[in-house]
Amino acid sequence: MADWVIDVCGLNKHFGARHVVRDLSLQVRAGEIFGFLGPNGSGKTTSIRMLCGLLTPDSGAGTCLGHDVIRESAAIKRQVGYMTQKFSLWDDLSLAENLDFVARMFGMDDRRAAVDRTLVELGLEGRRHQLAGTLSGGWKQRLALAACLLHRPRLLLLDEPTAGVDPKARRDFWEEIHRLSAAGITILVSTHYMDEAERCHRLAYIAYGNLLASGTAAEVVAGRGLHTWAVSGAASHGLADTLRRLPGAEQVASFGTALHVSGTDGARLGTALDELGRRGDLRIEAVQPSLEDAFIHLMQHSQDPLAG
Template sequence: MTENVISVENLTKSFGGRTVVDHLTMSVKKGAIHGFLGPNGSGKTTTIRMLCGLLTPDSGSGTCLGYDITREGERLRRHVGYMTQRFSLYQDLTIRENLDFVARIHGLSNPRQKVSDAIERLGLGGREKQLAGNLSGGWKQRLALGACTLPGPDLLLLDEPTAGVDPKARREFWTEIHALAADGLSVLVSTHYMDEAERCHEIAYMAYGKLVVTGTVDDVVAASRLHSYLITGPDVHQLQTALELTEGVDLVAPFGASLHVCGHDEAALERAVEPYRARARTKISRSEATLEDAFIHLMNASKDNFDDG
């Protein structure tokens, strides 16, 4: 049986009378990259902070790397690399100075060599003397990842680490994450990007404080039980409103010059798209539901925990 590095049960946390995390039960396997998805305000950041002992849950229990998250937070944090949403290193220090500081804080042996190795591994060579505050988002991201991994943690908790960086920097970041996981490092990463979710070994989707679904990408898409059609042709976006009001259609999403039309009832969905087959220069074909389709459906079916209605 694969060992779990994170195992929590019924974690609950409220702020100001609002339940932000609601009886969350989840696990993360050792050596896996586990994606953590959900809309803003769904409780992902609060959960991550509870997992590393920075926040105490109102109720529930769990372990992270074998440490009790409610009683052994200080010991736990020595073995976890936590990358926050906002860049949290010193803006007025250089790349090397920031990493030297992290190495000293953690009391690493041979710190200069380890800092040099991290700079080389992350492609920061030649930039050591640049001030952190002058770096672009992608280079700040690399520096933050270097600081997280420098002490040799057993687990990385990454809170939307690629927000605001360009696609090339995101791809390079994920290449490094997979290399770290291949060396045995376990990773829990929150993201809004579907392409990043598909790079994870397993994913968990959280909506309004509740864990909705977890599993592999294929598991999550299959669990949505959505059937799908792709409609292409000139001005197909003009059909969106009508389709959304048609029985049998649960979801319509534009993709460039196409519409992705989904529904749970296969026969009803076929009847819904049938009238448009005669439309000039319009092509309708069966397609596979995507991860994005599944997540939009899950979000539409979830109740906002800040909705008083």
């Protein structure tokens, strides 16, 4: 389809004997916010780097921004903004100096105007002379995003961009992400935060190089086929091990003062919970499985090939 900004099939990447990404197939629409989820070491960063031209796939095919991901990586890089996990600008330069340096690397003709425009658009104008090393985590994150946007990219690749920042900074960052999406910029973002994942238009779950699930948050949850109950009450403390031993229980996780117990055999698990509920000191109610329930279920069914 003409509106696919990313359209790849069967991408593979090895580092020595380790098969880091296995047969990745992915399609992302123009203006979409697409979320990457998965445990550490699952291949998210490697996948992002292949898509933006920083790594060449060992095999597979596809396009990014209309360019071949294997043969035209240089053309892709000119139209992509890539924000790494680690702050990679210069602490001893001011915000304006950092952005000017980045603009020079892109070979931009009117660097000063681009820097001034970007400082204003990202709410950084009042800090233009402040040294980057003195910024808080949230402001460093905003500066890094400004550096990605200087050259007016069509695609943003954000690799765990809000790790280590406070909740308000995360919320403000996501407001900016949705503003950029509304302006037509396509965004691929990896995250470990479930509330952020739910802000994405669509999601993909990657575990140890394999794409295991994709779709909207609702589709990913429905695809697990989970039935979930919330167990609460004074007697629920210390009950996790008992719940894990129930017939049909596949996972138990704490959610505030309650425990969520889930399984794919709803009838069997429901019967076991009914029997447990006859104790009278527990409150047990069926609830809709959350994205976090689905995420935990996927993790439990994904085996790290390097473990054990």
